[in-house]
Amino acid sequence: MTETTDYFDALATALLKGGMAEPAVSATLADLRGYLTETGTAAHEEFGPAGEFAARLAGGAPAGEPVAEAETWKWTADIYVDRKHLNAYGDQGWEVERIDRLGRFVSRRDPEAAMCWEYRREVTGIKDRTAMTEALAPEGWEVCGQWLYFQYFKRPKAASAGPAAVIETPPEAPGRRLFLSGGYRKQLVATLVAVVLCAALTAYAVGRGANVTAILIGAAVAAPIGGLLGWYAVKRDVLTGAKES
Known part of the structure; x- marks a missing residue:
């Protein structure tokens, strides 16, 4: 418990220094605590070093350097249309950071530096997740969420599309949060x-x-x-x- 408390204290400090507003920090920490409760994993094991994780959550800017206000969007879809919507909205610059305890895709987009993302879904057992992650890593895929026996992966399209993956004028954030086929x-x-x-x-x-x-x-x-x-x-x-x- 002490280790988890220390981790989240350090994470909160880093997020505030990175420019994230206090209400957003509190909401983020609440979601992360709930996620750890569901998975039963340790914070450092699941998220990595607090400073590095804070930099990713704050948009990749070094701690202490102001960051542009990013858009956030939480949404969900059933198994028949999830990949279609993931890739459609990935083309609009939405990066899925994780799946929360309610099964929603927690997505983020920086209007000042939006880029295209692509996604894939794999069906794996708990014991097979590490092997699947390692098998896809050489192709640039990284895990962005797990739900039941689903593993979701993302990678930036810049590796294959180059400058075309940069979005000059991102469309407005979607008004919907639920997509059922x-x-x-x-x-x-x-x-x-x-x-x-x-x-x-x-x-x-x-x-x-x-x-x-x-x-x-x-x-x-x-x-x-x-x-x-x-x-x-x-x-x-x-x-x-x-x-x-």
């Missing part, structure tokens, strides 16, 4: 219909004098099975790389 919405609707139908049949059966205990047991068994089938369908689509058409 048609396929995902259909799954949600199907689940809702199944729940409503089950409730209606239960009410009808009770009204006809059926055994209430037997009905409740049947519903208790059917609900998890339906959830498992839905989870299996999503996992299958992930493994096969299904995308929204």
Whole structure:
């Protein structure tokens, strides 16, 4: 606990010296603490030296040197359209720094020095993450977030596109924060219909004098099975790389 406290004290000091406003520092530290609680990892192990991490969060400027006010945007998308939106907004200069505990992509863009980014998603187990990271590193990919068995990677397009990767006039920040595909919405609707139908049949059966205990047991068994089938369908689509058409 002391080590974590010391780390965040040093990080807060470096962020303030780097030009980040105090409210933004407090919000950033709260998100990072929540992330460490979810992952169970140590701060230094997860983020690296506090000074270097602060420089990245503040836009790469040395501590003590004022930095331009950067835009921040937190958003989320389902597995069918996440890569499409990541790369579309990467072309608008949005760099994903991490995925927060709510599963949102925490993105940042410096209007004065915006550049294009590209992204990829890999499906890995916890034990395979390090190997995947090392395998992609030579190509310039670095981890920008992890969520369940997904690993997200980013790299600047400047390596391949050169000066064309620089964005002279970035478009306005998106007004949306949630992107759901048609396929995902259909799954949600199907689940809702199944729940409503089950409730209606239960009410009808009770009204006809059926055994209430037997009905409740049947519903208790059917609900998890339906959830498992839905989870299996999503996992299958992930493994096969299904995308929204």
